[in-house]
Amino acid sequence: MQGLRSFLARQVVTAVPYLWLLVFFLAPFLIVLKISLSETAIAMPPYTPVFEGLKDLLEKAKQLSFDNYLWLTEDALYIKAYLSSLRIALVSTLITLIVGYPLAYAMARAPDGLRPVLLMAVILPFWTSFLIRVYAWIGILKPEGLLNQALIGLGLISEPLQIINTDWAVYIGIVYSYLPFMVLPLYASLERLDLRLIEAAMDLGATPLKAFWRITVPLSVPGIVAGSLLVFIPAVGEFVIPDLLGGSDTLMIGRTLWVEFFYNRDWPVASAVAILLLILLVVPIVIFQKMQEKAAR
Amino acid sequence: MAKTLGPVRRSFQPWNDPSEPAYIELRDVTKRFGDFTAVDRQSLVIYEREFFALLGPSGCGKTTLLRMLAGFEEPSEGEMLLQGRPLTGVPPHKRPVNMMFQSYALFPHMSVADNIAFGLKQEGMAKADIAQRVAQMLRLVKLEPFAGRKPAQLSGGQQQRVALARALAKRPKVLLLDEPLGALDKKLREETQFELADLQESLGLTFVIVTHDQEEAMTMADRIAVMDHGRIIQVATPAEIYEAPATRYIADFVGDVNIFEGQAERLEEGKLRIATTAGFAVETVVNGPSLPANGDTVWFAVRPEKMVISHDRPAGASSGPAPNMVEGEVWDIGYLGDVSIYNVKLACGDIVRATRLNAAREVERPITWDDRVWLSWRPDSGVLLAG
Numbered sequence: 037m038q039g040l041r042s043f044l045a046r047q048v049v050t051a052v053p054y055l056w057l058l059v060f061f062l063a064p065f066l067i068v069l070k071i072s073l074s075e076t077a078i079a080m081p082p083y084t085p086v087f088e089g090l091k092d093l094l095e096k097a098k099q100l101s102f103d104n105y106l107w108l109t110e111d112a113l114y115i116k117a118y119l120s121s122l123r124i125a126l127v128s129t130l131i132t133l134i135v136g137y138p139l140a141y142a143m144a145r146a147p148d149g150l151r152p153v154l155l156m157a158v159i160l161p162f163w164t165s166f167l168i169r170v171y172a173w174i175g176i177l178k179p180e181g182l183l184n185q186a187l188i189g190l191g192l193i194s195e196p197l198q199i200i201n202t203d204w205a206v207y208i209g210i211v212y213s214y215l216p217f218m219v220l221p222l223y224a225s226l227e228r229l230d231l232r233l234i235e236a237a238m239d240l241g242a243t244p245l246k247a248f249w250r251i252t253v254p255l256s257v258p259g260i261v262a263g264s265l266l267v268f269i270p271a272v273g274e275f276v277i278p279d280l281l282g283g284s285d286t287l288m289i290g291r292t293l294w295v296e297f298f299y300n301r302d303w304p305v306a307s308a309v310a311i312l313l314l315i316l317l318v319v320p321i322v323i324f325q326k327m328q329e330k331a332a333r
Numbered sequence: 334m335a336k337t338l339g340p341v342r343r344s345f346q347p348w349n350d351p352s353e354p355a356y357i358e359l360r361d362v363t364k365r366f367g368d369f370t371a372v373d374r375q376s377l378v379i380y381e382r383e384f385f386a387l388l389g390p391s392g393c394g395k396t397t398l399l400r401m402l403a404g405f406e407e408p409s410e411g412e413m414l415l416q417g418r419p420l421t422g423v424p425p426h427k428r429p430v431n432m433m434f435q436s437y438a439l440f441p442h443m444s445v446a447d448n449i450a451f452g453l454k455q456e457g458m459a460k461a462d463i464a465q466r467v468a469q470m471l472r473l474v475k476l477e478p479f480a481g482r483k484p485a486q487l488s489g490g491q492q493q494r495v496a497l498a499r500a501l502a503k504r505p506k507v508l509l510l511d512e513p514l515g516a517l518d519k520k521l522r523e524e525t526q527f528e529l530a531d532l533q534e535s536l537g538l539t540f541v542i543v544t545h546d547q548e549e550a551m552t553m554a555d556r557i558a559v560m561d562h563g564r565i566i567q568v569a570t571p572a573e574i575y576e577a578p579a580t581r582y583i584a585d586f587v588g589d590v591n592i593f594e595g596q597a598e599r600l601e602e603g604k605l606r607i608a609t610t611a612g613f614a615v616e617t618v619v620n621g622p623s624l625p626a627n628g629d630t631v632w633f634a635v636r637p638e639k640m641v642i643s644h645d646r647p648a649g650a651s652s653g654p655a656p657n658m659v660e661g662e663v664w665d666i667g668y669l670g671d672v673s674i675y676n677v678k679l680a681c682g683d684i685v686r687a688t689r690l691n692a693a694r695e696v697e698r699p700i701t702w703d704d705r706v707w708l709s710w711r712p713d714s715g716v717l718l719a720g
């Protein structure tokens with residue numbers, strides 16, 4: 037009896053996260069998938085449902101339309117938007133890593149008493165709305181903004197730099213917004229690192245720099261991977277930052293999605309874009325995880 | 334020289350040879366962490382090919398001393414020399430010294446072979462030579478089948494041997510070992526003690542080992558420095574440390590001991606009589622200049638195995654108070670198989686410990702609980718202690 041009850045309790049506990057995923061991920065995903073396989077209609081909702089119940093499932097299955105996906109391959113705009121998104125996300129992730137690693141390293145090596153303060157400082161920006169912080173960057177980066185004024189004031193440049201409405205502004209926006217997601221996992225893995233390993237490496241003749249490359253970096257790979265994924269994945273689908281800071285030629289899939297949904301009201305194509313984006317992100321992650329598992333063994 | 338205290342490697346006593354140059358030398362070395370003095374103005378000489386042990390309780394500054402030799406800490410004051418050359422300012426990666434860390438500090442992301450090869454790669458050794466040296470080290474520590482494993486897949490004893498192989502691979506002039514056997518179980522520790530000592534002798538290296546285990550230090554070392562609170566109290570061979578400890582602290586820290594306090598009274602030519610507070614008298618021979626004056630408070634130590642325990646009053650003066658013997662009652666017995674330990678309660682309430690070898694399987698009149706027994710010792714069995 038006792039055993040049965042604890043067994044049931046365990047089942048319930050493990051079921052919770054699955055239930056969560058089912059309700060908030062799988063169900064919406066299936067709905068979007070369904071829409072992506074239907075045809076556009078000027079109606080409310082602006083699509084024709086493919087099947088209503090199980091009884092005409094087979095019959096309706098014939099009607100499933102892959103046209104939307106074909107359409108995505110035919111119009112170069114979508115492919116360009118995908119590639120451009122991946123490029124922008126990749127470059128931003130790399131810059132975030134380059135900026136975040138020294139930060140996390142310095143935090144992990146800071147005196148014990150100082151660490152909670154530094155940790156707080158990293159999290160602090162979250163207390164202000166994301167949107168407001170991105171808007172603030174417009175004020176900083178625009179031609180007559182703070183940055184250009186400062187550079188001209190220092191005599192470094194004579195003409196204002198055109199940063200806003202370029203990819204650079206998007207990089208700056210993404211790096212700034214997602215830096216904490218990079219720093220926190222990096223900090224966690226660097227802080228755990230046994231300093232005696234570094235001493236052992238130096239004892240065996242490694243210069244401090246060599247010890248860093250051969251010991252610190254490899255042992256912080258889990259942090260690098262976690263941080264990079266946490267930055268890369270949302271950056272690929274980012275909409276607000278390219279919309280507010282990017283130029284008209286900054287092509288990102290999040291924006292394309294928005295245009296399809298709300299401007300063209302083409303829900304099926306927009307859904308197809310979303311599904312492809314998901315596949316594009318999930319497949320590399322799964323491959324990467326498999327590689328990690330193999331390396332760990 | 335008439336008598337020696339215990340065994341020594343007969344051909345190896347560089348510390349008795351005034352012409353032997355120092356290999357490692359510490360001159361008035363002090364290390365402070367803030368206000369705390371971890372090592373307090375200590376000087377020390379270690380000779381080439383010596384197996385030298387730093388022995389002391391936890392927190393006495395042994396690791397700090399070792400870390401200064403490795404270069405992880407710089408002395409706050411004083412100087413350290415290796416083969417006459419100052420080590421001050423030489424960073425760890427440039428010192429011809431390797432360290433085996435207390436918890437091994439093996440690189441978890443590298444295989445056993447890569448761990449061993451790490452130091453050789455830093456030297457820029459040719460690939461083929463590295464492979465050869467790694468194979469040789471693996472053979473030395475008997476880990477050939479485990480070359481491809483990660484440290485986490487090894488037992489504690491195997492990890493210890495990887496750490497040893499890694500530290501030895503570069504053929505350092507000096508190997509520093511910080512509690513190298515601390516994480517092993519008793520049986521493995523004892524085996525490894527002898528292996529380490531053999532290895533040190535056959536490779537002809539200088540070993541400096543840190544331990545809080547007196548048995549470990551005694552088994553392996555040529556000489557031992559006993560430390561307490563950042564100071565080296567005595568540097569001597571294991572036998573000298575045991576048989577002629579310099580202070581009560583050392584007598585107590587190294588092995589079991591009975592210590593009696595008393596008033597000194599000088600007798601003829603180097604003989605001393607001590608009236609102990611426990612109510613019996615000690616007569617002993619003292620040589621050297623440090624003969625105490627009449628009426629001085631002194632301490633006298635006798636090891637339990639040098640106490641003779643018997644039912645009958647030992648021969649000597651047949652009646653009246655005789656020196657170097659005392660009567661008591663058996664309070665407790667510990668049977669350890671090879672020896673038995675007898676705790677004997679004296680009239681004054683003090684407990685004195687004696688051990689006896691269980692040489693015979695059967696004894697006619699075994700000493701047992703509550704028996705009245707005599708404890709006695711020879712005049713040269715005990716040692717007079719300074720403070």
Ligand SMILES: Nc1ncnc2c1ncn2[C@@H]1O[C@H](COP(=O)(O)OP(=O)(O)O)[C@@H](O)[C@H]1O
Nearest residue numbers: 366369371389390391392393394395396397398
């Ligand atoms: N980096 C340090 N900062 C402050 N105190 C230290 C440091 N390293 C060691 N100590 C102190 O120095 C004393 C000696 O330490 P240690 O040499 O590790 O002792 P042992 O190895 O003999 O156990 C200890 O009291 C320890 O707390």
Ligand SMILES: [Mg+2]
Nearest residue numbers: 392395396435
């Ligand atoms: Mg220690």
